[in-house]
Amino acid sequence: MLELNVNGRTHTVDVEPEMPLLWVLRDHLNLLGTKYGCGISVCGACTVHIDGEPVRSCTLPVSEALGTKIVTIEGLSQDGLHRIQAAWIAHEVPQCGYCQTGMIMSAAALLAKNPKPTDADIDKTITNLCRCGTYARVRTAIHALAEDPAPIVPKNP
Amino acid sequence: MTLAMSRRDFLKVSAALGGGFVLEFCFPLASAATAGAAASEVNAWIVIHPDDRVVIRIARSEMGQGTFTALAQLVAEELDCDWGKVSAEFASPNEHFKRNRIWGSMSTGGSMGVRSSQDYVRKAGASARVMLVMAAAMQWQVPASECLAENGVISHGPTGRKLRYGQVADAAARLAPPQDVQLRDPKDWKIAGKSVHRLDIPDKVLGKPVFGVGGSLHGMLHASIAQCPVFGGTLRSVDARAAEKMRGVKKVVREKDFVAVVADSWWRADQALGKLAIEWDEGGNGSASNQTVQAMLQAGLAEADLPQARKLGDAQAALAGAAKVIEAEYQSPYLSHATLEPQTCTAWFKPEGFLEVWTSTQNGEASMEAAAQASGLPLDKIEVHKMMLGGGFGRRGGPQDFVRQGVAIAKALPGVPVKLMWSREEDMQHDFYRPASIVRMKAGVDAQGKLIAMHTRIACPSILKVLMPKMLGKDGIDFSAVRSFSDMPYTVAHQQVDYAMRNGHVPVGFWRAPGQQNAFYRECFIDELAVAAGKDPVEYRLAMLKPGDKNRLVLEAVVKAAAWGTSLPSGIHRGVAVVDGFGSFTAMVAEVSVSAAGKVTVQRIVVAIDSGYVVNPDTCRAQAESNVIYGLGPILYQENNVKNGRIVESNFRSFRLPQISEMPKVETVLVPTGGFWGGHGEPAILPLAPAVCNAIFAATGKRIRSLPLKHHDLRRV
Numbered sequence: 001m002l003e004l005n006v007n008g009r010t011h012t013v014d015v016e017p018e019m020p021l022l023w024v025l026r027d028h029l030n031l032l033g034t035k036y037g038c039g040i041s042v043c044g045a046c047t048v049h050i051d052g053e054p055v056r057s058c059t060l061p062v063s064e065a066l067g068t069k070i071v072t073i074e075g076l077s078q079d080g081l082h083r084i085q086a087a088w089i090a091h092e093v094p095q096c097g098y099c100q101t102g103m104i105m106s107a108a109a110l111l112a113k114n115p116k117p118t119d120a121d122i123d124k125t126i127t128n129l130c131r132c133g134t135y136a137r138v139r140t141a142i143h144a145l146a147e148d149p150a151p152i153v154p155k156n157p
Numbered sequence: 158m159t160l161a162m163s164r165r166d167f168l169k170v171s172a173a174l175g176g177g178f179v180l181e182f183c184f185p186l187a188s189a190a191t192a193g194a195a196a197s198e199v200n201a202w203i204v205i206h207p208d209d210r211v212v213i214r215i216a217r218s219e220m221g222q223g224t225f226t227a228l229a230q231l232v233a234e235e236l237d238c239d240w241g242k243v244s245a246e247f248a249s250p251n252e253h254f255k256r257n258r259i260w261g262s263m264s265t266g267g268s269m270g271v272r273s274s275q276d277y278v279r280k281a282g283a284s285a286r287v288m289l290v291m292a293a294a295m296q297w298q299v300p301a302s303e304c305l306a307e308n309g310v311i312s313h314g315p316t317g318r319k320l321r322y323g324q325v326a327d328a329a330a331r332l333a334p335p336q337d338v339q340l341r342d343p344k345d346w347k348i349a350g351k352s353v354h355r356l357d358i359p360d361k362v363l364g365k366p367v368f369g370v371g372g373s374l375h376g377m378l379h380a381s382i383a384q385c386p387v388f389g390g391t392l393r394s395v396d397a398r399a400a401e402k403m404r405g406v407k408k409v410v411r412e413k414d415f416v417a418v419v420a421d422s423w424w425r426a427d428q429a430l431g432k433l434a435i436e437w438d439e440g441g442n443g444s445a446s447n448q449t450v451q452a453m454l455q456a457g458l459a460e461a462d463l464p465q466a467r468k469l470g471d472a473q474a475a476l477a478g479a480a481k482v483i484e485a486e487y488q489s490p491y492l493s494h495a496t497l498e499p500q501t502c503t504a505w506f507k508p509e510g511f512l513e514v515w516t517s518t519q520n521g522e523a524s525m526e527a528a529a530q531a532s533g534l535p536l537d538k539i540e541v542h543k544m545m546l547g548g549g550f551g552r553r554g555g556p557q558d559f560v561r562q563g564v565a566i567a568k569a570l571p572g573v574p575v576k577l578m579w580s581r582e583e584d585m586q587h588d589f590y591r592p593a594s595i596v597r598m599k600a601g602v603d604a605q606g607k608l609i610a611m612h613t614r615i616a617c618p619s620i621l622k623v624l625m626p627k628m629l630g631k632d633g634i635d636f637s638a639v640r641s642f643s644d645m646p647y648t649v650a651h652q653q654v655d656y657a658m659r660n661g662h663v664p665v666g667f668w669r670a671p672g673q674q675n676a677f678y679r680e681c682f683i684d685e686l687a688v689a690a691g692k693d694p695v696e697y698r699l700a701m702l703k704p705g706d707k708n709r710l711v712l713e714a715v716v717k718a719a720a721w722g723t724s725l726p727s728g729i730h731r732g733v734a735v736v737d738g739f740g741s742f743t744a745m746v747a748e749v750s751v752s753a754a755g756k757v758t759v760q761r762i763v764v765a766i767d768s769g770y771v772v773n774p775d776t777c778r779a780q781a782e783s784n785v786i787y788g789l790g791p792i793l794y795q796e797n798n799v800k801n802g803r804i805v806e807s808n809f810r811s812f813r814l815p816q817i818s819e820m821p822k823v824e825t826v827l828v829p830t831g832g833f834w835g836g837h838g839e840p841a842i843l844p845l846a847p848a849v850c851n852a853i854f855a856a857t858g859k860r861i862r863s864l865p866l867k868h869h870d871l872r873r874v
Contacts, residue, residue: 023424032370092779098548133784138818
């Protein structure tokens with residue numbers, strides 16, 4: 001039995017220590033917002049926070065996450081909508097949306113450390129892959145968040 | 158402004174074993190979902206609740222292109238309801254068949270979601286509005302002509318009385334629909350034509366499990382699959398002894414052309430899959446390679462008599478008499494779709510003899526039929542829950558391989574829901590690829606360099622032959638293989654287009670803007686002709702486009718928006734292309750730099766699109782951005798190579814996807830001229846490769862006649 005701290009709660013899971021964290025989250029804790037895309041730490045659809053750092057959970061053995069604080073998209077916000085998620089809605093960032101939870105986790109980690117990132121900072125840290133081409137809007141939303149810490153979700157006309 | 162409750166709450170958290178949650182798919186049939194709370198189905202498309210909430214049913218799929226919202230806008234526009242009270246849900250494929258295909262086509266491809274259903278969904282909205290007015294008029298006992306419906310409220314002019322839609326929906330639902338309805342002039346639109354926020358986005362950013370891989374059912378098991386690495390091969394034998402002993406493994410399912418391991422988590426299933434000793438019968442294709450594909454296509458080009466996809470004038474005679482003949486051969490490789498969500502299907506044979514399926518599909522009807530075939534059950538005993546797609550791009554429409562497999566696997570475990578998900582490697586190596594093709598173009602020009610005759614030979618596998626054989630013409634011409642040549646808009650008196658269908662063993666399929674390779678070939682070749690004539694590429698094209706041709710209008714629009722002909726910063730060069738397709742007309746200017754080391758950077762794309770009408774301008778711009786990044790990968794580095802009958806590339810290291818740093822600035826100019834309905838999901842990819850490659854020629858003097866660019870040496874010498 002392994003103890004994991006996920007989104008502020010302690011979970012006990014009976015899994016192999018080498019099982020990647022992604023599959024513990026998805027198939028054992030039913031936290032389905034974190035996605036599988038490649039299984040080789042390239043695409044970033046599986047990005048979660050471990051002690052505040054963005055980590056690709058598809059290749060991280062769960063044993064390496066013991067004793068850490070894991071945050072997934074489901075736990076990003078205390079009140080249901082994180083300011084980054086609000087900005088993502090305001091700027092209509094997602095298309096298919098599959099990569100976006102990982103993208104949001106990467107953006108959240110970037111902004112927590114660097115509240116006003118430059119384009120070069122974004123290029124370096126947002127290495128998540130999006131097949132639909134939301135990159136321009138990801139960049140716009142991150143820059144907007146740097147200017148406005150509390151974006152408001154707009155109402156439709 | 159969210160998805161209907163039936164979708165939002167399809168996962169209900171219930172008591173759990175082992176400390177975690179057990180989540181359940183709870184996704185009732187559409188009508189049951191909305192009828193329960195005394196809501197009224199005014200017609201098949203529209204359900205209105207007593208509190209005025211409006212649920213609009215959507216028959217097409219949502220893969221990020223925005224159709225889910227755009228169709229809701231069109232219905233809401235004619236219904237004239239309060240958009241703030243609108244939600245949308247997918248129409249039930251099971252009910253669709255029970256009700257004699259009441260929602261029309263569920264196929265979502267060819268950029269047709271909006272354009273091929275706009276007429277009947279708008280009529281559904283208008284018809285419901287008339288019924289609501291009639292119901293109010295009957296309640297007031299006044300002529301309907303004295304009543305007006307607006308923003309969800311019906312008013313009686315002479316007395317000023319008002320009734321909300323929710324108050325009369327039940328009575329309206331009992332009335333016969335009107336025989337004929339008037340549709341609004343798009344210039345009067347209030348909801349359609351506006352950049353309303355997409356209905357599907359909030360759930361996606363919150364990480365709600367809306368995708369095919371998203372859901373979980375109580376007691377659900379997981380499957381990972383291996384298919385014969387050589388296309389067309391079959392399973393000979395499997396030694397599963399080691400795998401069966403592994404933790405969590407419940408079953409090894411053997412089928413004719415695949416083997417799957419079912420376990421209590423996907424990772425355990427996949428680990429055990431790796432421990433199977435599998436022997437495949439590779440069939441006769443184990444030696445196929447890039448070279449055999451090349452030889453097959455070249456043999457097609459060399460054929461004496463080929464069916465003709467276009468014949469205007471006498472191209473051969475005109476070529477013989479031309480002042481000069483210019484020839485070129487272009488080609489493209491196979492390409493995988495690489496949807497970020499791999500192929501997936503959850504299936505559950507329920508004890509009462511009903512099959513439920515959850516999948517990311519571009520065609521709910523095709524998924525139903527695949528499930529019926531694989532299960533042996535009639536359609537009325539099957540429900541396909543259409544989930545949001547983690548990318549589609551043509552992969553999940555015609556081919557329903559993942560549904561057939563998911564159902565076959567679950568059939569081996571009756572009563573147990575099983576979620577099949579392909580690994581990335583399976584996904585990349587078992588696609589229905591964009592066809593590899595080779596095209597030879599021969600142009601006859603007069604003394605001034607004007608194009609007077611063109612003979613094009615196309616060797617290309619047929620997508621229709623694989624996926625829709627009934628749609629092939631009698632002469633064996635596949636429209637998707639010959640487009641952009643068979644319908645070239647340039648006024649060239651003598652044209653001949655020959656098609657050599659050469660199929661090979663690699664399965665081909667609809668890949669975003671099928672036939673787009675031809676746009677690359679044609680528009681680069683036209684550039685070659687312009688250069689040979691010493692003419693500006695824009696002027697050269699305009700001289701061949703009739704006044705009023707919409708290709709001409711978008712070309713003029715993009716020239717203006719991109720300030721074609723003005724000076725650029727040092728090192729940046731422009732290329733242009735204009736292509737129509739998928740109902741729209743699209744012209745593009747690419748601004749490109751090529752470093753001394755030969756690295757190509759696409760700096761800026763300006764694109765002008767005439768789609769006739771625009772339902773959601775922001776979504777249309779997003780689709781242009783999407784087409785640019787989706788199209789950039791195959792220009793720079795993507796390809797699928799064939800070796801030993803297999804696809805060589807297996808994951809995103811060997812099949813790179815562009816990153817955020819590679820995203821060019823995209824400026825989209827929407828120039829809808831009205832009178833027709835064009836698409837947006839694909840058109841903007843058509844002129845991309847030629848515009849970029851024409852800019853590379855402007856930058857380097859090197860003519861790119863094959864992609865990807867990684868095979869070309871563009872270093873400055």
